[in-house]
Amino acid sequence: MTSYQERYSASLMNTFGPPKLALVRGAGAHVWDEDGKEYVDFLGGIAVNALGHAHPALVEAVTAQLQTLGHISNFFTSPQQVELAEALLTLLDAGPGKVFFANSGTEANEAAFKLTRRTGRTQVVVAEGGFHGRTMGALALTSKEAYRAPFEPLPGDVVFVPYGDADALRSAVSDQTAAILLEPIQGEAGVNVAPEGYLAAARSIADEHGALLWLDEVQSGMGRTGQWFAHQTMAVRPDVVTLAKGLGGGFPIGACIALGDAADLLQPGNHGTTFGGNPVACAAALTVVRTIQDDEILEHVTVLGQKLRDGLAADPRVTEVRGEGLLIGLDLADEKSADVVAAAQRAGFILNNPTPKRIRLAPPLVVTQDDVNALLAAWPGILDEAGL
Ligand SMILES: *Cc1c(COP(=O)(O)O)cnc(C)c1O
Numbered sequence: 001m002t003s004y005q006e007r008y009s010a011s012l013m014n015t016f017g018p019p020k021l022a023l024v025r026g027a028g029a030h031v032w033d034e035d036g037k038e039y040v041d042f043l044g045g046i047a048v049n050a051l052g053h054a055h056p057a058l059v060e061a062v063t064a065q066l067q068t069l070g071h072i073s074n075f076f077t078s079p080q081q082v083e084l085a086e087a088l089l090t091l092l093d094a095g096p097g098k099v100f101f102a103n104s105g106t107e108a109n110e111a112a113f114k115l116t117r118r119t120g121r122t123q124v125v126v127a128e129g130g131f132h133g134r135t136m137g138a139l140a141l142t143s144k145e146a147y148r149a150p151f152e153p154l155p156g157d158v159v160f161v162p163y164g165d166a167d168a169l170r171s172a173v174s175d176q177t178a179a180i181l182l183e184p185i186q187g188e189a190g191v192n193v194a195p196e197g198y199l200a201a202a203r204s205i206a207d208e209h210g211a212l213l214w215l216d217e218v219q220s221g222m223g224r225t226g227q228w229f230a231h232q233t234m235a236v237r238p239d240v241v242t243l244a245k246g247l248g249g250g251f252p253i254g255a256c257i258a259l260g261d262a263a264d265l266l267q268p269g270n271h272g273t274t275f276g277g278n279p280v281a282c283a284a285a286l287t288v289v290r291t292i293q294d295d296e297i298l299e300h301v302t303v304l305g306q307k308l309r310d311g312l313a314a315d316p317r318v319t320e321v322r323g324e325g326l327l328i329g330l331d332l333a334d335e336k337s338a339d340v341v342a343a344a345q346r347a348g349f350i351l352n353n354p355t356p357k358r359i360r361l362a363p364p365l366v367v368t369q370d371d372v373n374a375l376l377a378a379w380p381g382i383l384d385e386a387g388l
Contacts, residue, residue, distance in 0.1 A: 039348050116214065192322065301365050
């Protein structure tokens with residue numbers, strides 16, 4: 001039998017290019033491939049595996065829930081669904097609100113996009129370089145030309161402005177604007193942190209025109225930055241927040257959370273989903289929340305994130321390091337990010353290269369000091385081998 005990597009191309013659509021590895025097992029921040037080779041996972045399923053791989057609490061919660069009640073449809077609710085909605089609103093700490101559960105980031109954003117249409121306005125002002133998903137609505141809100149062009153026409157009345165430029169935002173927003181959509185930290189672009197004061201300016205611009213401020217925290221939320229939500233250190237109160245990636249710790253779930261008056265914009269018949277908010281996904285997400293709280297993981301993320309950024313930046317071939325907590329982007333002196341990722345993989349580390357010059361790290365929030373030390377010890381050799 002040939003390897004799974006070879007068999008993949010005959011049976012799976014070529015939407016992602018060839019897989020880099022066939023992985024068979026994981027534990028904590030470590031994964032193993034089909035040949036038994038071990039890797040430290042500094043990508044974490046793209047900021048998804050908050051509790052790492054095969055965390056006992058998550059395995060137990062999902063197993064127990066599936067043994068008790070797995071799926072019920074949205075004609076019914078479950079304790080897990082209500083408790084998770086309440087928990088997320090408590091963590092947001094921004095007053096009363098309401099949650100719609102979906103299964104992914106793009107679906108969370110679809111719900112929010114539809115919610116903005118219920119203001120009676122249609123225009124959404126969005127930042128260039130942002131990423132909001134691949135379904136037609138979320139794609140309409142994503143600026144990258146290569147993703148959009150093959151699928152036009154996309155839903156309209158979307159205006160793009162440069163990220164971080166409050167003046168550009170002020171000129172674009174008017175009384176026709178339904179919502180401003182921003183990521184507090186742009187993940188897919190290679191980790192661009194909102195400049196100081198930018199989100200607060202977006203809040204006041206939205207208020208001047210009666211528009212909603214919608215923050216996409218699909219990648220930056222759920223403890224990733226050492227805060228529950230990245231915007232919480234940015235002096236801003238959003239009207240809508242979308243979540244997914246880390247929320248279920250690897251179990252698919254997304255959420256669209258609306259605060260204040262925005263919470264009642266979607267009404268019966270306006271939106272729906274078969275799987276969204278099912279008891280198993282909600283039990284998984286509740287376990288992620290409780291484990292982050294009980295094990296004081298936010299503090300751990302802050303401390304280790306700083307060590308990782310400092311250690312990576314110590315090499316002069318790294319020209320800039322950005323990010324908060326364990327969402328880290330770095331610029332290389334040369335366009336060799338693909339070589340760095342390949343050299344790292346040979347050395348037993350999984351990294352990611354969102355652009356030719358940029359490396360991204362988004363390891364499990366439970367990555368250990370030993371894992372970080374191992375990467376930092378190997379780092380100069382990885383850069384040597386990549387020819388930097
Ligand atoms: C990944 C991502 C999405 C899309 O999430 P999917 O689960 O892949 O649909 C949306 N917004 C941001 C900021 C993301 O990082």
